[in-house]
Amino acid sequence: RSNLAGVRHILLVLSGKGGVGKSTIATELALSLRHSGKKVGILDVDLCGPSIPRMFRAQDNDVHQCDSGWVPVFVDQDKSISLMSIGFLLEKPDDAVVWRGPKKNALIKQFVADVAWGDLDFLIVDTPPGTSDEHISTVEALRPYKPLGAILVTTPQAVSVGDVRRELTFCKKTGLRVLGIVENMSGFVCPHCSECTNIFSKGGGEELAKHAGVPFLGCVPLDPQLSQSLEEGRDFIQEFPKSSAFPALAHITQQILDGTLQRSS
């Protein structure tokens, strides 16, 4: 029995560029899915810059071995969220992983084959930016398990949207369904005067979704409470239901859940 046999849906989070919020979206999506009663795993295949462990304040954990493979790191007692990342395998947190493609590919294969996830409703795969070794290897390794599809994250500016256009082509070429585009860092509401400033412009993600004929999942605004929660590894979905980013994240999650219902019916 394969280690992914108990996983119902596999989602990939992709983007063309770094720093647009893939790990943020992956983390918040996992937290909101848990909020809806789902069991979620996150596989972090960003080998040179893993962010997931810290975003769950799990960075000091180690990975243990069991009969069926590596035991993922659980973030809570209920084991409702489990994580796997190279961050758990490093001796020192600041160690650089200076690896060329083949080594990265080998670890990704191992991550896909050897992690004992158990039963999960969702496995979210957080990727590094680009369309290279990690992406090709991940998509190839996951193909037998028929991933549900990919969520593409962008910021609103044209330079970021340009990279997501290439990512869309990657999905098309590798036969990965696009679940939709998320526009992150979309506007900032000043906490002092409530004026909304579009620091990184506005609307680029939505326009691209229209142009490419894929669903637009929503705009997540810049929200200091969100950045702060991620820094401290706190549950933003639980603690800040009144914040500006909350409704956007809840809406994205709902669409993913609706999509899976449609697929299973």
Place this chain on the structure above:
Amino acid sequence: RAVSPGSWFELGSCTKGARVFSLRDLDFGDSPAQACFQWGGLVGWFVFQVALLDIDICGPSIPKMMGLEGEQVHQSGSGWSPVYVEENLGVMSVGFLLSSPDDAVIWRGPKKNGLIKQFLRDVDWGEIDYLIVDTPPGTSDEHLSIVQYLSAAHIDGAVIITTPQEVSLQDVRKEINFCHKVKLPIIGVVENMSGFICPKCKNESQIFPPTTGGAEKMCQNLNVSLLGKVPLDPQIGRSCDKGQSFLSEAPESPATSSYRNIIQRIQEYCDQHPFQEEKII
């Protein structure tokens, strides 16, 4: 500026005695400020010949930020010609080799390395004073290759870009360790997206909070210089999207003066660490 013959010739028609440094950033690769930083730098170094090499093979942003989208690379007897923004500023990027903005470069390491080598060997850069290399996030193929291919040519050092939060700093520490490992000198660290001043009420917000002391504390701990902090300014993103120079579009912005200071500090670093000709010959 001293022009020294030597190992550069191994790179074919490449430049002689250029200042080389690589701009590397990890997490916040698409920070629009970054390329403006570069372009600003280039304009600031008006008297110099500058080359900008974009080795982000899967996500080249430089052509758009420089207003060069749709440009093509031309072949001449002496190799590929860079695309010129100004007479003294030549650019090379995989973006110029793609036929459509939707084209994805789905390549594994060896092919990326091959192209980087070609960029160094086959591009007719002419004589340049500064070669700036923009890298993708990470510590992998592209980074190892550029350092390896330029090792004989002497890289002046690396400028490392971060944002204030710990999630970004933790990656930058890895990047600093990478530089130590491959013996690449570190010119310094730039903290980007450092605070935002509301254009309406002029109050400052920390959108990306420096919960562990930001780049400043990290630089102190690791004994690396902090070159400066660049605040968030919506105009930076707009300039990048339009391919305009932020420094000339917004000369009054606090971000502009911050860029200018950073550029000056990089220049000072390069002047204080002169090219050692004897080593090369």
